[in-house]
Amino acid sequence: MPENTGLFISFEGGEGAGKSTQIKILAETLRERGFEVIVTREPGGSPGAEAVRHVLLSGAAEPFGVRMEAMLFAAARNDHVEEVIRPALGKGAVVLCDRFLDSSRVYQGTTGNLEPEFIETLQRIAIDGTMPDLTLIFDIPAAAGLARARKRADDGATPDRFEKEELETHEKRREAYLDIALNEPRRCRTVNADQPQDKVTADVLSLVEPLLEKIKARTDVTQ
Numbered sequence: 447m448p449e450n451t452g453l454f455i456s457f458e459g460g461e462g463a464g465k466s467t468q469i470k471i472l473a474e475t476l477r478e479r480g481f482e483v484i485v486t487r488e489p490g491g492s493p494g495a496e497a498v499r500h501v502l503l504s505g506a507a508e509p510f511g512v513r514m515e516a517m518l519f520a521a522a523r524n525d526h527v528e529e530v531i532r533p534a535l536g537k538g539a540v541v542l543c544d545r546f547l548d549s550s551r552v553y554q555g556t557t558g559n560l561e562p563e564f565i566e567t568l569q570r571i572a573i574d575g576t577m578p579d580l581t582l583i584f585d586i587p588a589a590a591g592l593a594r595a596r597k598r599a600d601d602g603a604t605p606d607r608f609e610k611e612e613l614e615t616h617e618k619r620r621e622a623y624l625d626i627a628l629n630e631p632r633r634c635r636t637v638n639a640d641q642p643q644d645k646v647t648a649d650v651l652s653l654v655e656p657l658l659e660k661i662k663a664r665t666d667v668t669q
């Protein structure tokens with residue numbers, strides 16, 4: 447396993463919270479500062495995992511039950527970690543990942559009613575020790591996030607299998623994310639996503655900046 451000299455940041459939260467928007471902005475900022483940045487997403491991010499992404503988001507796996515879906519997510523995550531994330535961290539890159547293991551805990555665990563032990567076992571196998579250094583949890587009332595996502599759908603994107611669910615389900619997910627943030631305060635930071643875009647961008651950067659110092663220090667040591 448290559449030594450991890452990079453920085454791994456995952457972006458989490460409900461639909462329309464602004465994760466993809468902010469990842470793009472942060473990636474540009476960090477590249478301007480001279481960091482090597484890999485932007486990736488789940489489900490997907492590697493050729494094997496992208497093949498599974500389609501099966502999951504189209505709803506093709508839905509009739510076979512949430513356990514099957516959870517295992518497919520885990521299979522995709524394992525491929526993504528092995529093929530993309532770990533090698534990038536090994537060469538000192540900043541990896542920005544749009545959703546990661548907390549999405550499984552929330553979507554398949556809390557709102558899929560799968561036992562937490564089952565989800566945690568799957569995650570252990572999927573990530574094989576590669577945890578994010580920082581997880582940004584984008585918090586927004588579910589209705590506001592969905593309204594943003596629907597506006598985006600008006601621009602031509604069709605809602606996926608998960609966007610179509612009830613508002614109540616989306617609110618449960620919001621609570622589940624906040625619980626994760628509470629239980630894992632060293633790794634997780636909550637971002638108030640219900641603000642103008644530039645304010646969210648500033649908040650994200652202020653949370654990431656302290657970690658950049660660490661990666662710089664690590665890189666200096668190894669050079």
Ligand SMILES: Nc1ncnc2c1ncn2[C@@H]1O[C@H](COP(=O)(O)OP(=O)(O)OP(=O)(O)O)[C@@H](O)[C@H]1O
Binds near residue numbers: 463641642644
């Ligand atoms: N702070 C903001 N205020 C208002 N609109 C925003 C803000 N951030 C993003 N948007 C808009 O809201 C929509 C959803 O944003 P985005 O796609 O980044 O969310 P997401 O968290 O990636 O959603 P998903 O989980 O569905 O992929 C986009 O049309 C985006 O331009």
Ligand SMILES: [Mg+2]
Binds near residue numbers: 465466467544
């Ligand atoms: Mg997105």
